Amino acid sequence: MRTYGTNRSNALNWFLHRITGTFLIFLLITHFWVQHYDAQTATVVAQTLSSEQIEQGVLPEYSSEARAAVKAKFGPDATVTPYDVVMLRLADPVYAVLWKGFNILFLIFALHHGFYGLNNILSDYIRNDMGRLVARVLSWSLALVLLVVGLYAVITAGWTY
Amino acid sequence: MTFSHDIVIVGAGGAGLMAALYAREGGADVAVVSKLHPLRSHTGAAQGGIGAALGNEEEDHWLWHAFDTVKGSDYIGDQDAIEIMCQDAPRTIVELEHYGVPFSRNKQGKISQRRFGGHTRNFGEAPVRRACHAADRTGHTILHTLYDQCVKNHVRFYDEFQVLDLLMTPDGETCGVVAYEILTGEIHTFHAKIVCFATGGYGRAFKTTSNAHAGTGDGMAIVLRKGLPLEDMEFVQFHPTGLYRLGILITEGARGEGGILRNNEGERFMERYAPTVKDLAPRDLVSQCIYKEIREGRGINGKEYVHLDMTHVGEDVLLHKLPEITVFSRTYMGIDPVKQPIPVAPTCHYAMGGIPTDHDGRVERAQRGSTVPGLYAVGECACVSVHGANRLGTNSLVDLVVFGRRAGIRMAQEIQDRRNEPKPLLPDDPQKPTRDLLDAILSRTEGEPVVAVRTDLQQTMMDNVSVFRNEETLTQALADLKALRERARRVVVRDKGKRFNTELMDAVEIGFMVDYAEAIAAGAKYRTESRGAHSREDYPQRDDEHWLKHTLFYSDGQGGYEFGDKKVIITRFQPKERKY
Amino acid sequence: MKLNVKVRRYDPESGKPPYWATYEVPAEPMDSALSLLLHIKWHLDGTLTFRKSCAHGICGSDAMQINGENKLACSVLVQDLVKGDGDTISFAPLPGSPVIKDLVIDQTRFFEKYRAVMPWLINDTPPPERERLQSPEEHAIIEDATKCIMCGACTHSCPSTWADPDYLGPAAMLKAYRYTFDSRDAGSAQRLPIVDSKDGLWKCYTIFNCVQACPKEIDITRWLSALKRKAVTAQY
């Protein structure tokens, strides 16, 4: 008879999976709201185009607040792109700490949640213990790399501005 | 192959597992051989409860329990054994609780107890709450807990091995069994110092029964074929409330919780027959009354059933105390017992008779003390006899656990005493008779299928040997059985394979069924009186002068048989007229 | 009415691969599915093989796949499976265990897993003279789980088990729940580490197939979730 259940507890990972899952719901909502809907900070345009305007090749305009903020920061000639708007937010001396903190949390939670799930699937289908170990090491290494890249991106964002 | 163990227990129901557990705890090397996986045993079907004078709900005394059992048995149960059982019951049930059986609880956290047919306070005054239960899954929880404990204690299980023969030395010492491994079709020998049969009941010999398909009385027939007797086989219990036509049991606990039997006029007819306990009269009586109502034209819609009315007890009781039977009625009859009465009719339920044993499960060849070395029997296949002519509800589970426990302890002791002796020698080629039997069936290409013979057997037993019997019906049954014996020898199977050949086992079982059916019918013809579940229309009175005795049935396996008598042991309760 | 009964047949001794056989079987709406199989076995083809015993849903012998769902053959009626005359009912073995023959599966592994979770009451304190007390409320916590008949319908309906045959599965872990949450049990420290492992609880992704399959209508996933919470609190 095979011996069942002879390895370390997995309770912590499972528990974190629930917590990260719950937090991700709120983080995602905030993220979408901030990125796409909030008039102050949204990186997308505020204008809706008619089909005629689209045919004529008219491009949508940013909200006046967003345009004003970008021009105030980068000078009157600055062209406004979504990237600029995000960078603007992350360069703000007051809000940057908040938003960077938010993004780092988001990054860690999403990576843990996703890679824990991925590992479940891998161990469902990979039958031998060695294979499982390899898969686990590889996937968590990948997660680590992504974490480093992500942290680097978040932390350095806005520095050059 | 040959397997070797100190003790081989045949059957893994409540009785077999209880014996195995206690023998194992006593240090013996125990194997349990069962044709079904242990958890599939019919003990799991026991619904209502297990009786013991724990007195958790109201005052109770083991002596009252003993009195009820003696009276229920129509004074033919052995009173020394009954006293042992009723005295041992509370302690045994407490031990079961300690093993983990999840009994239902009362407000104080003690095992909850309820009323059951025939159980009374103060020697018959009024119904008493004595049936310990786990909702209506009592047997199920006991069976599962015992199996869990046996697994814990490393009892060796041989699941889906069907025992077909008992091995004895020329001087009549038990030395093992022969079993057919259903999975592979191989025949194996089990070499042992002690063999214990716990193969359960035989209800499948009747057309309508609450028993499982596996209830084919194998153990009784195997023992009978070794020239050993069966005791009191004429006493067959018909449970009054089986679902109409299906025979699926509606526990007596339903009446314990307030259910009422009604005829087509809506009358609570049990009031007429048993004014004191009414619907909670013992089973033999209630079944006979239902048959009388039906015969006198008061069956529902002129059909052969009456109603069990639960509509007034309330949804709460049905859903919480009787959930299983509520589901059965809904599933199998399309009836909601909360709103409609349940159609019920008597169904063959329990074997009071069986392999005669003493108080420790040791099989006896004739009179008391004539034990067969190394052979034990416990549970429904055995006859101690505590149930006499009619078993009270809840007393079978008590019988299983009390005598299973006693046999287990006794077997471990015997192994200890005989530890320096070698096992008795196996006969030469022990498997030959079994191999010949199976080869004969497998090589036959012409003949009837098993089902034809079995259906006719069930029909004749139901028509002629059920609740009411008389000289004429019994003579008819015996004539039919004679023909059936021949037919059973010539059945043909289509499945010739080795792997999981259940058809082959059906063919062997039909042979067993004819053997013990004959014991039932012949015993019923022999006993010219009415007592308990044995109701002779031509001899309607109990006749203590001639028949206050057990019958022992011996057969030559060819249709020739003879009877022996055994005295009934009476300690405290002198036979009286039985009134409820 | 007459029904077409399709049965997944397989006999390794014959050397033939599994195939579907169809039988025409007379039936009444209130007949159980098991009675259809018995009719075939007894009257049409004695080689058809399946397990059965109690015939009323308490022994757990005859869990199988009926019309694609795991059910007890004895506990489901023809009227709930077909609309009328000439309709088809299919029978196949439970998926996820090796087939021995026709509808009979090899349950060795299923019971190995049951044995692995220490399915017995653990309590080393000497028992009292009388029963150990347990309030009706404490009893109610485990009562649903004690209904389990070990039929295997749940474990063989679980995609986690299909994917990973080492996964203990709902039936075994429900047993673990039944004992761990028994107020009389003191064995959490031994039993929890077994279910709190890569073979255990954490492969339950709350798919709820088991709950749907269980003929005893046990709320399995609910009890397994309670066991998960217990495993977490036991650790931290």
Ligand SMILES: Cc1cc2nc3c(=O)[nH]c(=O)nc-3n(C[C@H](O)[C@H](O)[C@H](O)COP(=O)(O)OP(=O)(O)OC[C@H]3O[C@@H](n4cnc5c(N)ncnc54)[C@H](O)[C@@H]3O)c2cc1C
């Ligand atoms: C529906 C129903 C409800 C009941 N309710 C109650 C109740 O509420 N209270 C009560 O006290 N009693 C009740 N009874 C009676 C009681 O349940 C049975 O008498 C009792 O369970 C029999 O137990 P057993 O251990 O002797 O046999 P079983 O539990 O029938 O077990 C027999 C065992 O023998 C094995 N076996 C048989 N033949 C062979 C063979 N040839 N080779 C190997 N193994 C073999 C089987 O596999 C099985 O394991 C009820 C009975 C029924 C049918």
Ligand code: SF4
């Ligand atoms: S939980 Fe339900 S489906 Fe699973 S084994 Fe138990 S009774 Fe069967």
Ligand code: FES
């Ligand atoms: S035959 Fe027992 S559960 Fe179906």
